[in-house]
Amino acid sequence: MGNAQEISADEEGSVELHGLASWWRSGPEWDAALAEVEAEDEPAQLNTANSAGGFNLVSLDKLSVRYPGHPHHAYDVGAVQADRPAPARRLLYYFEMTVDHAGAKGLLAIGFTPPGVKMCRQPGSVALHRERASELEHSTVFQFFCFRLRQLEHPTVFQFFCLEFWEENSCGYRGDDGMIYRGQETGESFGPTFAAGDTVGAGINYAAQEFFFTKNGHLVGAVAKNAKGPLFPTVAVHSQNEQVTVNFGKHPFLFNIEAYALEERTKQLSAIEKSILPVNVSHWIVRSYLLHYGYEDTLNSFDTATGDSFQPAGVVQENAIDLRDTYALNHRKTLRQLIRAGEIDSAMEKLQQWYPQTVQNETNTLCFLLRTQKFIEYIRIGELEAAVKFARAHLAKFFSIKSLGALLQNCIALLAYDQPAESCVGYLLDVNQRELVADAVNVAVLLTNSASNGRDGLSSRLEKLLRQLTTCCAVRRDLSGDQGETFHLHQALHSAGRRTSLA
Amino acid sequence: MMDIDPRVYEHIVVGESDVARIVLSYLVHSCFKETAESFMSCSGIKPTVDYLSNMEQRKSIFHFALEGNSLKAVELTEQLVPNFLEQNKDLHFDLLSLHFVELVRCRKYTEALEFAQKALTPFGKIQRYVGKLEDLMALLAYEEPEKSPMFHLLSPEHQQNVAEKLNQAILAHANLPSHSLMEKLVRQISVVRQCLQQELGKDSFPAFSLKSFLNN
Numbered sequence: 170m171g172n173a174q175e176i177s178a179d180e181e182g183s184v185e186l187h188g189l190a191s192w193w194r195s196g197p198e199w200d201a202a203l204a205e206v207e208a209e210d211e212p213a214q215l216n217t218a219n220s221a222g223g224f225n226l227v228s229l230d231k232l233s234v235r236y237p238g239h240p241h242h243a244y245d246v247g248a249v250q251a252d253r254p255a256p257a258r259r260l261l262y263y264f265e266m267t268v269d270h271a272g273a274k275g276l277l278a279i280g281f282t283p284p285g286v287k288m289c290r291q292p293g294s295v296a297l298h299r300e301r302a303s304e305l306e307h308s309t310v311f312q313f314f315c316f317r318l319r320q321l322e323h324p325t326v327f328q329f330f331c332l333e334f335w336e337e338n339s340c341g342y343r344g345d346d347g348m349i350y351r352g353q354e355t356g357e358s359f360g361p362t363f364a365a366g367d368t369v370g371a372g373i374n375y376a377a378q379e380f381f382f383t384k385n386g387h388l389v390g391a392v393a394k395n396a397k398g399p400l401f402p403t404v405a406v407h408s409q410n411e412q413v414t415v416n417f418g419k420h421p422f423l424f425n426i427e428a429y430a431l432e433e434r435t436k437q438l439s440a441i442e443k444s445i446l447p448v449n450v451s452h453w454i455v456r457s458y459l460l461h462y463g464y465e466d467t468l469n470s471f472d473t474a475t476g477d478s479f480q481p482a483g484v485v486q487e488n489a490i491d492l493r494d495t496y497a498l499n500h501r502k503t504l505r506q507l508i509r510a511g512e513i514d515s516a517m518e519k520l521q522q523w524y525p526q527t528v529q530n531e532t533n534t535l536c537f538l539l540r541t542q543k544f545i546e547y548i549r550i551g552e553l554e555a556a557v558k559f560a561r562a563h564l565a566k567f568f569s570i571k572s573l574g575a576l577l578q579n580c581i582a583l584l585a586y587d588q589p590a591e592s593c594v595g596y597l598l599d600v601n602q603r604e605l606v607a608d609a610v611n612v613a614v615l616l617t618n619s620a621s622n623g624r625d626g627l628s629s630r631l632e633k634l635l636r637q638l639t640t641c642c643a644v645r646r647d648l649s650g651d652q653g654e655t656f657h658l659h660q661a662l663h664s665a666g667r668r669t670s671l672a
Numbered sequence: 673m674m675d676i677d678p679r680v681y682e683h684i685v686v687g688e689s690d691v692a693r694i695v696l697s698y699l700v701h702s703c704f705k706e707t708a709e710s711f712m713s714c715s716g717i718k719p720t721v722d723y724l725s726n727m728e729q730r731k732s733i734f735h736f737a738l739e740g741n742s743l744k745a746v747e748l749t750e751q752l753v754p755n756f757l758e759q760n761k762d763l764h765f766d767l768l769s770l771h772f773v774e775l776v777r778c779r780k781y782t783e784a785l786e787f788a789q790k791a792l793t794p795f796g797k798i799q800r801y802v803g804k805l806e807d808l809m810a811l812l813a814y815e816e817p818e819k820s821p822m823f824h825l826l827s828p829e830h831q832q833n834v835a836e837k838l839n840q841a842i843l844a845h846a847n848l849p850s851h852s853l854m855e856k857l858v859r860q861i862s863v864v865r866q867c868l869q870q871e872l873g874k875d876s877f878p879a880f881s882l883k884s885f886l887n888n
Contacts, residue, residue, distance in 0.1 A: 467710040
């Protein structure tokens with residue numbers, strides 16, 4: 170399924186099945202395929218193994234941690250990251266932290282840090298460190314995600330555990346001073362302080378390339394994000410017995426993240442809406458679509474309607490739509506109508522009459538599709554005997570063709586069921602199946618046009634546009650370090666919420 | 673100007689029924705009622721939202737506006753949604769100006785002036801309309817308004833623009849999407865290609881041009 174290709178013509182000028190079939194994927198199949206393509210691991214737990222200093226897990230789910238601290242020291246701060254970095258292939262990522270137990274000095278913080286955060290040790294003398302300690306207490310040298318002092322066996326030796334991090338890549342919002350720290354020595358003033366009882370949230374907005382923070386369900390603010398690498402959700406607590414619980418999405422957030430996402434999407438959409446629309450594009454694309462699929466009646470109606478009142482404001486070249494689109498329009502329309510009505514025999518007759526080359530080779534894909542559809546029609550009206558007779562006469566020859574074998578078996582399987590429509594092969598009785606055959610016939614006829622340039626004629630311009638869009642969005646996301654959303658037609662049409670979806 | 677090489681994207685798969693919905697959305701958005709009905713019966717596609725309820729009225733309103741008969745469009749809009757235009761003053765002003773412009777185009781200057789005094793100058797009490805009013809009035813001063821600096825007010829593009837805005841506003845009021853899927857997609861591709869062009873250069877991703885796209 171994942172490697173379904175665009176329709177390609179095989180030697181007999183017929184059509185390749187998988188390309189066609191992929192067009193008719195059902196909704197759930199699209200969702201599954203998309204999920205596969207866009208899957209990313211998400212943070213689920215806190216990674217205490219990697220943290221600074223001896224956090225105790227309080228809960229089995231590894232979402233609550235208590236920092237036991239050491240009773241002798243002024244500074245007992247430690248930081249802990251989530252087990253995985255924040256997923257980037259989406260609009261936003263968000264998580265929250267609730268401070269359960271109080272601490273004296275709120276060096277609590279929440280934010281994001283990059284991987285490769287190292288624990289480093291710098292043993293040193295007491296004197297030096299005492300100085301350093303007091304310096305640190307008041308100074309701005311104290312780096313945000315930082316350190317812990319611990320006395321070891323010798324009472325005069327302190328050890329630093331510190332987290333090193335690259336400069337602009339990390340970002341944290343501190344509870345004691347309400348400032349934002351971004352790898353610099355000094356913080357920037359940002360928002361309110363927070364302490365025990367508060368729930369703070371931190372998020373990444375990939376569209377705007379920002380970090381944003383919330384407190385108790387309200388947005389505090391956002392700051393620019395410069396780096397593009399992976400980032401781990403990180404929390405830091407201050408003093409002994411301080412306890413926090415983290416929420417990576419298992420429980421509902423206090424902050425209305427969906428509303429925030431909606432706002433952001435709307436902003437993006439309005440930016441797009443303000444763009445200049447190339448004149449008359451929609452009109453010509455629709456027209457070319459109708460031509461391609463042979464919807465002659467619809468096309469006539471369209472031309473009449475636009476001819477009268479629609480004055481194209483800009484002029485597009487008269488020969489913008491190639492003559493190849495109008496090729497055999499009437500025939501294609503008739504064939505489509507016949508097939509949609511289930512009149513396969515008539516359709517085959519006409520094909521034989523008008524475009525014999527398409528059905529000359531009786532074992533090509535087009536013939537296969539037509540014959541199996543005839544068989545299906547017999548089943549639909551319950552004429553099982555006729556179906557079997559037909560299968561013996563016309564379907565048996567396809568069994569030897571490897572690529573068609575499985576599909577053929579599915580068709581024949583319809584015979585086995587009392588209620589074929591409700592069986593696992595019931596989809597064959599769907600009207601969509603007729604459309605698939607009609608499309609194949611349409612393409613086969615288009616290919617008989619000596620003026621068509623091969624593969625190019627096989628999809629309408631609208632489909633080409635959509636494919637282009639999908640690719641361009643993917644390229645664009647790649648350029649952003651694989652962050653943010655990209656375009657998948659099915660998802661775009663079906664995503665919830667009128668304003669955010671295309672529909 | 674060449675469009676993007678199709679080999680770049682031909683392996684991408686899109687769903688047929690989704691594509692058909694885009695076409696249908698364009699047809700219903702632009703009030704092509706018969707065409708939409710024909711398309712739905714030829715292809716078996718059904719609309720997901722109930723556009724049909726006001727399509728007939730929207731269609732008349734839209735076409736009257738397009739033709740330049742904006743007074744009729746205003747009348748029908750009021751019938752469809754009472755007080756709608758009062759709540760959408762900008763739109764109301766634009767529609768009335770279309771009528772004014774039509775009179776100017778037909779060189780019916782006295783009528784135009786009378787109409788302006790009756791229907792347009794009341795808007796002058798609100799600051800943001802003053803500039804627009806001045807532009808409109810200035811048209812009267814020219815022998816050939818088409819050659820004046822405000823010639824765009826007489827252009828068919830402007831007329832189409834106002835008609836579109838009216839259509840969008842009515843759709844929005846009825847809680848329907850105000851832009852067709854098709855339009856959104858085309859805009860999206862233009863914007864994305866523009867971004868890519870900025871990042872990667874003109875050659876790999878030329879800006880979207882209808883002509884090259886259709887001819888490719």
